[in-house]
Amino acid sequence: MFIGNGTRRVIAFSSTSAETKSDTRDPGERAIADKLQQAERECQVQCRESGVDLTLFRPTLIYGFGRDRNITTIAGFIRKFGFFAVAGKAQGKRQPVHAKDLADSCISVMDNERSNNRTYNLSGGEMLTYREMVGRIFAGLNQRTRIVHLPVSLYRTALRCMSLVNNATSYSPDVADRMNTDLCFSHQQATSDFGYRPAAFLLDPDQDLKAN
Numbered sequence: 001m002f003i004g005n006g007t008r009r010v011i012a013f014s015s016t017s018a019e020t021k022s023d024t025r026d027p028g029e030r031a032i033a034d035k036l037q038q039a040e041r042e043c044q045v046q047c048r049e050s051g052v053d054l055t056l057f058r059p060t061l062i063y064g065f066g067r068d069r070n071i072t073t074i075a076g077f078i079r080k081f082g083f084f085a086v087a088g089k090a091q092g093k094r095q096p097v098h099a100k101d102l103a104d105s106c107i108s109v110m111d112n113e114r115s116n117n118r119t120y121n122l123s124g125g126e127m128l129t130y131r132e133m134v135g136r137i138f139a140g141l142n143q144r145t146r147i148v149h150l151p152v153s154l155y156r157t158a159l160r161c162m163s164l165v166n167n168a169t170s171y172s173p174d175v176a177d178r179m180n181t182d183l184c185f186s187h188q189q190a191t192s193d194f195g196y197r198p199a200a201f202l203l204d205p206d207q208d209l210k211a212n
Helices: 027-050 071-081 099-109 130-140 152-166 174-178 188-194
Strands: 009-013 053-059 084-087 118-122 147-150
Touching: 009 027, 009 099, 027 053, 053 099, 071 084, 071 130, 084 130, 084 152, 084 174, 099 118, 099 188, 118 188, 130 147, 147 152, 152 174
Parallel strands: 009 053, 053 118, 084 147
Antiparallel strands: none
């Protein structure tokens, strides 16, 4: 797809889900991971065959400007119901990354030869547990923190029922397991190669938690 149009540089986005969802019990989520991995390979092959330099980014939990389907979804639920339910202790660690940090990374690597034909994990500047992340969202909304802890098995059952009703992978029962699984990725290589220094989580809640 790059041959003959003069392209010499490609910056592409994948996701750390290519790794984290590759061994899930949910076939729908495994399919997502397979598609991401396949797309990465095809992009790498076509760039190599076309003589195009490729930088591939794998961001973690993306949020920002109230337009994501991660943090914004949690905030929307809290606004509507005044509480949020988690599975078990929800101690799995997360590193939410702001969309602006991803955009800045694209600019940083445009003329940076060290990043040519490399793959980078782009995680956020702060590591916190899933429960802490939800608590930070409550604080950003200026609401009293009301987090309900449900048994993992019950949470899985509820998500399974919701997925059957809505036919959506966002309600995969494995979401319950991941709330207690660390999903952290070092971005040290990106820092070393092009100065990547992401911001801490939710520095501007008015901007990033606004209702759509």
